[in-house]
Amino acid sequence: MGFAQLYYTSCEHGLSGYAGYQFNAATPGVDQRVLQEVERFTVYEPPGGRVEEHPVNLCYSPDLGGYPVVSRIVSCGPDPSGRPGNYFAHSLVGAGGPLAAELWDADFWVSAPVSDRDLPVLEVPGGPLGRARTDSWVRRRPPELVVRLLAAVDAAIAGGRPVVLVADSATVAHWVAALAHLLPPDRARAMAFSTYCASPQETFAHVVGVPPGVDLEPLRGRFTVVDPVVGALDALPAPPPASGEAAARAVTAGTRGAERLWRAAGRRAGGREASLADWHPVLVATELLAAPSAAPPGAPSTGVTAAELRAVRAWLPAAVEWLPARDAAALADRVVDDGAADARVLADLQRVAHRTGSPALIGRLDRLVVHRCLDGIVAGAAAPAALPTRSEPVREAARERIADLLSAPFPGSAAPGRDGVPEWTPPERAVELLRWSRACGLVPSALALERYGHGVVGPLLAAAPPGDAPGPAVEALLSAHPEVRRGAAARLADLPRDRLGELACGPVGALFTGDRDGGALLRELRRLGLDGREDPARLLEEVAVIRVGGRAAGSPGVPAHDVDAALLDEVWGRGHGPRAALRTLRVLGTGVRTAPDVAGWVCAPLLAAPPVGAEPAWHALAEEVAGHALRGGIPAEAERVLGDRAALEAALTAWSRTVESGAADAPGPWPLLARSHPTPVDVSLRAVAALLLDRWGPPTAARVLRDCPEEVFVAYREAAAHRLCDDPPDTGAAARVYLAALRSGLGPGRAAVVEQEVLLPALAGWGRRNTGRVRRRLPRGEAAGFDLWVRGHRSRRGLFGVRGGDRV
Numbered sequence: 050m051g052f053a054q055l056y057y058t059s060c061e062h063g064l065s066g067y068a069g070y071q072f073n074a075a076t077p078g079v080d081q082r083v084l085q086e087v088e089r090f091t092v093y094e095p096p097g098g099r100v101e102e103h104p105v106n107l108c109y110s111p112d113l114g115g116y117p118v119v120s121r122i123v124s125c126g127p128d129p130s131g132r133p134g135n136y137f138a139h140s141l142v143g144a145g146g147p148l149a150a151e152l153w154d155a156d157f158w159v160s161a162p163v164s165d166r167d168l169p170v171l172e173v174p175g176g177p178l179g180r181a182r183t184d185s186w187v188r189r190r191p192p193e194l195v196v197r198l199l200a201a202v203d204a205a206i207a208g209g210r211p212v213v214l215v216a217d218s219a220t221v222a223h224w225v226a227a228l229a230h231l232l233p234p235d236r237a238r239a240m241a242f243s244t245y246c247a248s249p250q251e252t253f254a255h256v257v258g259v260p261p262g263v264d265l266e267p268l269r270g271r272f273t274v275v276d277p278v279v280g281a282l283d284a285l286p287a288p289p290p291a292s293g294e295a296a297a298r299a300v301t302a303g304t305r306g307a308e309r310l311w312r313a314a315g316r317r318a319g320g321r322e323a324s325l326a327d328w329h330p331v332l333v334a335t336e337l338l339a340a341p342s343a344a345p346p347g348a349p350s351t352g353v354t355a356a357e358l359r360a361v362r363a364w365l366p367a368a369v370e371w372l373p374a375r376d377a378a379a380l381a382d383r384v385v386d387d388g389a390a391d392a393r394v395l396a397d398l399q400r401v402a403h404r405t406g407s408p409a410l411i412g413r414l415d416r417l418v419v420h421r422c423l424d425g426i427v428a429g430a431a432a433p434a435a436l437p438t439r440s441e442p443v444r445e446a447a448r449e450r451i452a453d454l455l456s457a458p459f460p461g462s463a464a465p466g467r468d469g470v471p472e473w474t475p476p477e478r479a480v481e482l483l484r485w486s487r488a489c490g491l492v493p494s495a496l497a498l499e500r501y502g503h504g505v506v507g508p509l510l511a512a513a514p515p516g517d518a519p520g521p522a523v524e525a526l527l528s529a530h531p532e533v534r535r536g537a538a539a540r541l542a543d544l545p546r547d548r549l550g551e552l553a554c555g556p557v558g559a560l561f562t563g564d565r566d567g568g569a570l571l572r573e574l575r576r577l578g579l580d581g582r583e584d585p586a587r588l589l590e591e592v593a594v595i596r597v598g599g600r601a602a603g604s605p606g607v608p609a610h611d612v613d614a615a616l617l618d619e620v621w622g623r624g625h626g627p628r629a630a631l632r633t634l635r636v637l638g639t640g641v642r643t644a645p646d647v648a649g650w651v652c653a654p655l656l657a658a659p660p661v662g663a664e665p666a667w668h669a670l671a672e673e674v675a676g677h678a679l680r681g682g683i684p685a686e687a688e689r690v691l692g693d694r695a696a697l698e699a700a701l702t703a704w705s706r707t708v709e710s711g712a713a714d715a716p717g718p719w720p721l722l723a724r725s726h727p728t729p730v731d732v733s734l735r736a737v738a739a740l741l742l743d744r745w746g747p748p749t750a751a752r753v754l755r756d757c758p759e760e761v762f763v764a765y766r767e768a769a770a771h772r773l774c775d776d777p778p779d780t781g782a783a784a785r786v787y788l789a790a791l792r793s794g795l796g797p798g799r800a801a802v803v804e805q806e807v808l809l810p811a812l813a814g815w816g817r818r819n820t821g822r823v824r825r826r827l828p829r830g831e832a833a834g835f836d837l838w839v840r841g842h843r844s845r846r847g848l849f850g851v852r853g854g855d856r857v
Contacts, residue, residue, distance in 0.1 A: 051170040052141035053079050055087055059128035059135045060162040068129065073162040076142075076170055083114035083142055091138035093122045094247035096260060100126040104218035104245035104260055107225075109149035110253075111239050116142050119149035121158045137161065141171060148237055150226035151176030153219075153244070178226040184304040187227040192300055194280050195227075199296040200288030201273050202228050203325045205255040206239055213268055214258045215276040218244040221258030224277055228256070230304035231296075233311050233328055291360060295325040298332050313339075319371045330364035333357045337383050338376055358384045366397040369404045378405035385414065392421055392433050399436050406645060412440035419447045422485055426478065427454070432485035437608065444491060451486050452497040455479060473505045476522035483530065490615070495532045502526075502536025510537060510552065511544055518556035527560045534560070585620045586632040592616060593641055612637060613644030627654040627666040634673045648679045652687035658731040661771065667732060668694075686726070693725035697733040705740055708749060719758045734764035741765050742772065747788035751795040762799060766807055773811035778819055783811065784826035791838070792831060809842060 053076035063071035072084060090113055095103050103124035111117045120140040128135035139159045141152075152158075154177050187195060198212070205211045214221045221244040229237040242256040249257045249268055257272070259265075265274050275284050288296065302310045314331045317338070322328050333353055362384045369377045381401045386394075395418050402414040415438045422433050438444050455474055474482070479501065486492055506523055513519055519527075526533045541552065582588065593611040600609075608616075612633075621629040630651045637643055637651075652674060659667040671694050674680060674687070683691075700718030722730050737757075741750040742765070754762060769786045772779040789795060790803035815823070820839060824832050 051172055052143040052146065054168040054171050055079065055084070055138075055140040055142065056159060056162060056168070057088060057091055057138040057140065058125065058162055059130075059132070061129050062164070063162070064166060074166045074168045076168045079142060080114055080116075083116055083118070086113035087118055087120065087138075087140050087142070090118065091120050091122050091140060093124065093136035093138070095124040095134055095136065096247065100124050104258075105222075106218065106243055106245040107149075107153050107222055108241075108243040108254065110241045113142075117144055117149075117238070118142050119152060121152075123160050125160070141173065146173050147176045148226070148229045150222065150229040150237075150242065151178045153178050153222035153226065178223065180230050180304045180308060183223065183227040183230050186223050187231075187300075187304060190277070191280050192297075194277065194282060194285070195231075195300045196293060196296045197282060197285035197288060198224070198275060198277065199228055199231050199300065200292045200325060201275075201285055202240065202256055203232065203236065203292060203296070204288070205273070206236060207324050210271060210273045211249070211252075211254065212256050213249055213265075213272040213274045214256065215261055215263070215265065215274065216258060216278055217260060218258055220278065221245070221256075225256055225258075227304055231299040231307050233314075233322070233325075236323065236325075239323075289326060290356065291326040291329040292324065294354075294357065295329040295332055298336075299325075310335075317368070317372060317376065319368060329357075330360045330368075333361050334364070334368070334376075334380055337361065338379060340383075358386070362386075362394055362398065365401055369401045374405040374407070377401055378407040378410045381405070381414070382407075382410055385417070392418075392425065395421060396434060396436065403436060403439060408440070412443055415440040415443040416446075419443055419489070419491075422489075423447070423450060423454075423482075426481050426485060429478075430481075432481040432488070435485060435489045437488070437490035447486070447489070447491045448493055451482060451491060451493045454482060455493060455497050455501045474501070476505065476509070476520065476526060479505070480522045480525050483526070487529070498530050498532035499536035499539070502530075502533035502538075503540045504536075506533055507537040507540025511541060513552070515552070516555050519560070524560060582620070582622075585629070586636055589616070589620050589633065589636050592620070593636070597642075608644075609642075610644035610647075611642040612647055614646040614650040617647065617650050625650075625654065627659050627663055627670040630654045631666055631670045631673055634670070634677055634679070637677070637679065639678075643679065645682060648682040649684050649687075651679060652683045652690075655687050655690045656726075656728055658728050661735075664732055664735055690726045690728055693721075694729040694732070697721055697725060697729050701733055701736060705744075708745065708753060717753075717757065717761075719761070722758065722760065730760075734761060735768065737761055738764045738768035741789075742768060742782050742785060747785050747793045750785065750789040751793035754789065754799060755794070755796050762802075766803060769803070769807045770810065773807060774814060778811060778815065778823075780819060780822040781826050783808075783823045787823070787835060787838075788827065788831065792834070812839065812842060 055075045056073040057071070058073055059068075059070045060073050061068045063073040064075060065071040072088075075084070090108070090110055093106060106122040107119070108122065109117070109119045118140055120138050122136055122138040125135040125137050127133050137160050152173070155173075157171060157173070201209075201212050214224055216224070225240075225242045225244065229240060232240065240256065241254040242258075243252055243254045244258045246252050246254070246257045246259060249259060249272060259268075261276075268274050273285065275281075287293070299307045299310060310332070311328075314328060314335045317335055318328075318331050322331060336353060361380060365377065365380055365384065368380075372380075381398050385398050395414065399414040399418050402410040405411075418435060419438060422435055426432055438447060483492075483498075492498075506526055509523055510519060518524070527537065544552070589612065596608060596611050617625070617633060621633070630653070634651055637647070651670075654667065655671060655674065671691055674683065675691055675695075697718060700721055704716070704718050718733070722733070725733075738761075741753060745753070754765060769782065772782045773786065786803065786807060790800045790808065795803070812820070824835055827835055
């Protein structure tokens with residue numbers, strides 16, 4: 050790395066053109082502002098005594114006129130005019146390269162003026178105080194002293210009190226180099242230091258060295274003064290826990306190991322970490338991720354305390370934005386505390402789990418959050434904020450419990466029932482319960498809500514005095530839940546006509562007029578609940594528009610995506626086929642925000658063989674997925690299906706052309722069948738069967754069937770049996786099967802199988818009319834043989850009777 054050089058001293062010849070303190074020489078092109086800042090930065094006040102015993106000041110500033118500058122300043126005795134106290138400063142200007150602290154005692158430093166005023170760019174590959182040297186040096190110091198000193202310097206860089214080291218300049222240089230090697234790389238380059246300073250009050254360095262014997266009392270108010278040789282800890286304040294623990298990890302690693310420590314932590318960092326406290330949760334998370342994977346969830350690794358686990362828990366909700374999903378999931382699994390974590394922490398970890406997409410972690414966090422929230426609501430707490438629950442087993446269990454709570458008294462409920470025994474959930478608790486369940490996407494069944502409306506809300510409304518408005522909880526239930534309205538309305542319908550009329554004309558009746566659902570989520574649920582699914586694709590488009598508008602309006606409970614798998618299941622139903630997935634894909638155009646699970650939903654029909662007759666839709670779906678924007682997020686198995694389908698299609702096309710050309714030894718695409726996904730194999734076998742049944746003549750079909758693998762032969766038989774036993778049968782295919790099996794040299798073994806498993810079962814179901822149609826499809830020379838074959842088998846089996854009006 051190249052650095053511009055500056056020489057500054059009191060000399061007779063220099064850049065100023067007159068004698069005195071000036072830049073003796075400089076690399077051309079250095080900004081004038083940098084020269085001015087360096088001149089002020091490198092002022093040197095020599096102590097008393099002999100010049101050769103004066104301390105050397107290696108000093109560094111990360112920003113002088115916009116550039117980092119490292120300088121070495123030495124005492125020179127008298128200047129050319131005889132005035133004492135001259136000094137020589139050799140400065141390097143530029144970014145990068147080795148740490149400034151490593152350059153102590155380097156052999157390139159100059160101590161005397163030169164005659165040539167233009168200095169070259171200096172290449173500095175490294176310095177004497179490297180990590181190996183500082184590692185052995187710092188390990189001889191008390192670890193607690195190093196930890197506290199490192200934390201104090203880190204605090205100084207953050208704007209705290211600068212640190213004064215009372216020691217000779219060489220010792221200070223070693224301390225500064227060791228501290229720089231222990232700090233995070235960017236933090237080390239931000240540390241300004243001076244290995245010697247006669248007036249620390251006038252310097253802006255974070256670490257300043259002063260020689261022993263200096264009066265320290267004036268410094269103690271503004272500086273943290275430390276004598277590292279004595280090693281007393283009293284002068285060093287105990288650091289905050291996060292800073293101290295991060296410093297301890299770095300000190301334990303040593304200056305060599307710290308490089309690896311910070312490099313590993315950097316891979317999990319978000320890019321905004323500066324202080325040791327910022328880095329502390331990153332270090333702990335890195336240690337947790339490096340711990341054996343067999344460690345049970347929640348168990349800390351060696352050296353990780355409960356407080357540090359809490360620090361990672363607090364850091365993880367933000368870190369999930371940049372951490373790999375696997376790392377975020379592993380950390381969440383390790384730091385979650387099933388019993389002690391409060392609702393807010395669990396909610397944060399639930400968000401982390403949902404972002405990672407880990408089914409096991411999502412199930413665990415969803416279960417914890419659901420149990421904690423439901424227990425709190427039962428105990429009388431307000432419904433807490435919650436995320437939609439994604440784990441289907443948890444969703445089902447939660448729905449069942451919510452339905453039970455709506456149908457049974459809460460603990461401590463004062464709602465009187467028969468004989469004074471509490472019955473049903475009071476409306477105030479039901480409001481909280483349903484508010485939370487709606488936010489989590491756990492709305493109970495319509496039957497449970499209707500029962501609640503019929504059993505609780507309806508009687509309360511029926512008992513209300515004329516003209517009185519119902520209570521706020523009842524009004525909230527009716528406004529938010531159409532099912533409750535339906536149940537209440539059914540109960541009110543049993544009232545006498547005059548009483549019902551009174552209620553209808555008052556505030557109670559107003560609650561049943563118009564659509565009072567309000568909010569995008571409820572409009573969506575209403576739209577989905579009322580739609581007859583005549584056009585599911587149109588319904589999907591409308592729901593996506595509702596979600597977009599709901600998010601824009603800030604309506605609560607609106608999903609984060611326009612389309613997700615839960616919505617698709619609601620629209621199309623479970624067990625959707627390729628046609629539903631294909632129509633869905635055509636809805637998911639540019640601008641539609643899709644959830645990550647949509648790709649898996651769309652690709653699900655690709656992973657199973659389509660129903661007979663749905664092969665074109667399956668192929669169309671594969672083509673659409675291959676070119677769609679969702680392609681990058683599809684499951685690996687679906688990606689394999691697409692690749693295998695393309696390979697099989699290409700091989701099948703090439704093979705069919707070879708067969709049609711009459712090649713004697715067409716190898717066929719059979720080797721691909723054994724190593725391809727079962728679904729494209731099944732579809733390809735159907736395609737081969739279709740070629741053999743429809744496209745190729747019986748001699749070609751017989752030639753292929755004679756040598757093809759067994760699975761191809763089976764596919765041919767199954768397709769032929771389906772066609773021949775249909776009502777009405779495919780008589781053209783029947784004629785071709787007959788000729789291929791019995792008249793074209795298929796071979797006795799496979800010919801007998803086709804005859805026994807395909808032709809004869811089909812013949813048993815044909816009437817005379819269908820038999821005649823097959824006969825007319827045969828070449829003239831084959832008709833008589835077919836008649837003999839039919840009569841022979843019918844006479845042996847006694848196939849005489851009447852079917853569909855034909856004598857058979």
